[in-house]
Amino acid sequence: MRDVVSLCAVTHAAAPVFPITSLLPEIVSSLAAHPRLVLEAPPGAGKTTQVPLALHDADWLAGKKIVMLEPRRVAARSAASFMARQLGDEIGGLVGYRIRFEQRVSARTRIEVVTEGILTRMLQDDPELCDVGALLFDEFHERHLAGDLGLALARDVQTGLREDLRLVVMSATLDGARIATWLDAPRLSSAGRSFPVDVSHAPPKRDEALEHQVRRVLVDALATQPGDALVFLPGQREIARCRAQLEAALPGDVELLALHGELPVDAQTHVLQPSTDGRRRVVLATNVAESSVTLPGVRIVVDSGQAREPRFDPNSGFSRLEIVSISQASADQRAGRAGRVASGVALRLWPESQRLEPQRRPEIAQVDLAALALELAAWGDPSLVFPDAPPAGAMGAAHDLLQRLDALDTRGAITQTGRRMLALGTHPRLAAMLLAGADAGERALACDLCALLEARDPLRPLPGTPRSDGVAARWQALAAFRSGRTPADAQRGALAAIDAAAKQWRRRLKLDAAPPSSAPVHVLGDLLGHAFPDRIGHRHARDDARYTLSNGRMARLFDDSTLRGETWIVASELRHEAKDALLLRGAPIDEARLRRQWPERFIDADETRWDAERRALVGERVRRFDGIVLDARANGRVDPAQAAQALSDAVGALGLDVLPWRDALRQWQARVQAVRAWMPELALPDVSDATLLATRDAWLRPAFAGITRLDALGADALADALQNQLDWSLRQQLDRLAPVRITVPSGMARAIDYAIEADGTPAPPVLAVKLQELFGLAKTPTVADGRVPLTIHLLSPAGRPLQVTQDLAGFWERTYPEVRKEMKGRYPKHPWPEDPWNAPATHRAKPRGT
Incomplete structure (x- = not known):
């Protein structure tokens, strides 16, 4: 209890004044009366560092901890350090932080700043959060997937287990009214601290590279405007290019700094502290500088209008960072950074006519959802409510992948393997590979592959050399780097980062074994097969550059591929094209190990399939591995039990227009879609062509029962199959609301x-x-x-x-x-009265003689 007293005393004695200071008593009292709160406060208001300190001695906290979620590691360290300094304490004392691969906490810690994945693990490991009294979600407007999941889990915990748990959602730019309604929470707003900012646009000249545009605009701004400059760039590559341009262009009395999430802690601390020698500063930053961190002295903002954000990349099977245009809310936040200490300027490097999306789209709508689906399976409640619901199609694909990875069973329940995968805190594909090693050496090799897959490509093609599409070449470059030799086609900095990440994975797995200095290429492929079971490929019988993949699709190699001639391969990266996918990265696999590891996926069976060329069903005796047909021989029989599925597959290949549509049925479809849009509260099913095609097994396959030809399905049977998606009451509603x-x-x-x-x-x-x-x-x-x-x-x-x-x-x-x-x-035979308001309506001509 001594720590609580000292924290109270320091906070009340030394708290600086922020714009949010006057609102703090109302925040405390609101949470005393209601366990949830939405707090809107612009950048510079002080919400990140002052709200946790204001809440720590609230009566309802009852001595429990406050956990604050920060979406970025830089912001987590910065916020914890600022609060610790404000208390005159060391970091890891009363205030600490936990981020991936790093933590500074102790038994004394009562305010803990964590990143999003850490909070998810806390909730999954201890749903009651017995020692936590409040969860604060900072910068929620960034709408990271882990943040949405954390809030949904916390809301579920509060509703079912911990009515005393307080939830606070804090944001600078947020649709606060919508989130407050979803959360059923009061909403408070704070003023910010800002000075006028003059916003102007400086679009690129023709064919001008970003780094040249930044140099031109920044040099002019420094010559005409006072203060330090903050330049927002998409990522580290752009920072490096701009830095190379600016080092020669800036005067010697200007200090050039970088700020991004991978920067060492001491370098981050230096950037976030005021200049000690009086020199002007130029900080080249990613969007980590948008919120939660304050850069002293900035009065010039140069904004590229771009950011690297996660998007699902079907080539790799992961969500990857892509350069995208920022939202208007982000642009406004970035501009506001120029007005923290005095009036400033914001220079936007895009045309004024360019329109931005009002708000950032939530990640849940645009990233791979395999990790989310695994978390939900572990939680055990499929009805968990999110601020924005995950797309059904993406969730369906995620469940299919997790079943291939043996993380979910056929009922969708999490397996023991799935729980072990979840504990590793990475994408389920990588987790499956990390768990697959037969011994310590293979597990260390899996750590290397995990680091390689998460990193950018360390090899750069040399003129006149064959294309390198083998994963083995990347791993061999890493092994050479460790022995003190960097290959001519490798980037030393990239290999150093991969080596460091591999060490972190070995530490996570508690592996004492050193990474092997050599490994057969088949072992690399065997491990990768556990991450990409849907991309195991078998060479085509008539073309050694084409492979059938286990998901049923086709892939081809580059003409000079190092994998050409291999019987079995696994593709870790593909480029999806109109016909065959193009294999960008892969490795060979040993068939004997495939048969040992997945004997159940090698199947001999009688099957019925649709023959597109003959436009008919055929019966065959088939030997296959998953979706790869290794051998097929006609057996002259069409199995009625399999015919319905084969005909449904045929519709998937040929399209819905092959079905016997009538105009009246197309009108019914349009009526359902129209009422669905006009009156969403009715929750009518989606019967668009795209959805009908995707869900055809559910509604169409039963109509094919007992049929062995596509043209045997009648128009009435098709109408019944479609319209049965609406129960009787919904049909009545449809006829009333959208009459024929x-x-x-x-x-x-x-x-x-x-x-x-x-x-x-x-x-x-x-x-x-x-x-x-x-x-x-x-x-x-x-x-x-x-x-x-x-x-x-x-x-x-x-x-x-x-x-x-x-x-x-x-x-x-x-x-x-x-x-x-x-x-x-x-038309003299038809009535044209002067007063149409009172004339009798008719569908006939005038009677004779009138």
Whole structure:
């Protein structure tokens, strides 16, 4: 209890004044009354360092710890160090941090700053978080996948196990109202501390490289503006290129610094401290400088408008960092960095006409979800609620992969292997490989491969040398580097980083064994096969440059590939193309080891498949490894039990148009999609062509029962299969909300035409009707409980269009007199009254003699 007292005393005696200081009592009292809070505070408000200190002695904390989540390692170290200094304590005392491969905590630590993966492990290992009283999610607007998962898990824990656990979501730029509604939490906002910032644009000249553009703009800004400069760049490569350009261009009294997540701790500390010799500074930074860290003295911001963010890369099977345009919210945050200490300028290196997305898209919508699916399986609650739901297609692919990796069983439950994989804290592909080694030497080799797969390619092609697509060449370069020899085609810095990462993995696995100095190339492939079981390939019988992969797809080699001639390979990186994928990186595999490790994947069976050339089902005796057919011989029999699946596969290959569609069924499809968009609260199923094709096994395969030909499926059977996706009550709702026909004032029932635009949005529904049939109708008819007006195509007596309108009253008032004047002489046998409001509607011509 002595530590608690001393922390209270120091905090109240020495707390500096920040913009958020006046709001701190309200934050504390809000959390006393309600266990959740959304806090919006702009950069510089002090939320990251002052809120944890303000909460530490709250009565409801009851002596428990505060854990604050930071999305970046630089920010985690910086925030913990600042709070420790403010308390006059050492880091790892009352305030500490834990990040990947590094921690500074002790038994005294009561405020712990962690990165996102650490929090997930804490929650999975101890769902009750017995010694934690509050979880703070800082910079939540960055919407990292691990942050979304951490908040969803914490919300679940609070709801079911720990009503006393406090959750605080903090952000500088956030759709606070939406998150507060989702979290069912009060919402508080703080002012920031900023001075005016003059924002201007300095787009690139024609064919100007980024590093030249930065030099041109920055040199001019330093000559005309006071203060230090902060340059936002996508990543380390761009930082290195800009640094090389600026070292010769900047005056000697300007200190040039870099700031990124891989920087050593002492170098990060130096950047974040004020200059000690009075020199101006230029800091070249990634988006780690966007939030949570403060750079003293900055009054000039040069913004490339780019960042490296994770996107799913189907070539590698992982989420990889790609250069993307930042959001408008990020651009505003970056510009605000120039106004922390005084007025400043922000120079944007893109045209003013370029429009940015308002907010950053959440990672959950655009990255590989295998790790998330494994975490959810371990948690055991598939109904976990996220701020943005994970896409169903990506989750389905993730479950398929995890079953191949033996991390999930056929029911989707986590296996013992899956739990061991989860404990390693890396992508499930890599975790499966790290666990696959037969002995300590192979496990050390797996650590090397893990580091190689996570890193950028350490080899650069030399002129006149064959293309190197073998993983073995990369590993051999690493082994040579360790022995003091760096190959001519290798980058020493990249190999040093890979070697350091491999050491960290050996430490994680508690491996004392040194990495081997040599290894057969087949052993590399055998290990990689555990990471990429879906990309094990067998050489094509008639083309030694083509391989059938275990996922059923085809891949080809470069003409000068070092893998040419190998019977079995594994592809660690592919470029997906229109026909065959192109193998960019791979290794040979030993078939004998394949048979020992996965005997259950070698199968002999009678199968029925669709023959695209003959457009018919054929029966065969097949020997296969997963999706690779090693041998197939016709047996002259079509198995009725397998025919439905084969016909469903045929539709997958040929497309939905091969089915017997009627116009009425296409209209039903359009009606469902339209009501689904207009009234999402009904949760109608998605029946778009893309979704129907992807889910055909669920709705279409049962309709093929007992059928052995595609053309044997009738139109009525197809309609039943589709419409059975809606239960009786939803069908009733659909008929009421999007009727097929509507009765018009003439007493006739006229069809409504529904359509879906190319982008998937519903077009306005159309009622095409003769003008005379609507006499007396002033209000435009609607569907969807009055939400959607019909677009009325008013027709002449001959059925030709006269007018298109959604404002029927306006048509009678303003346009009808002109139409009447023109049409009365052309169609004299039909009524054209002067007063259409009160004339009787009719679908007939005037009676004879009138």
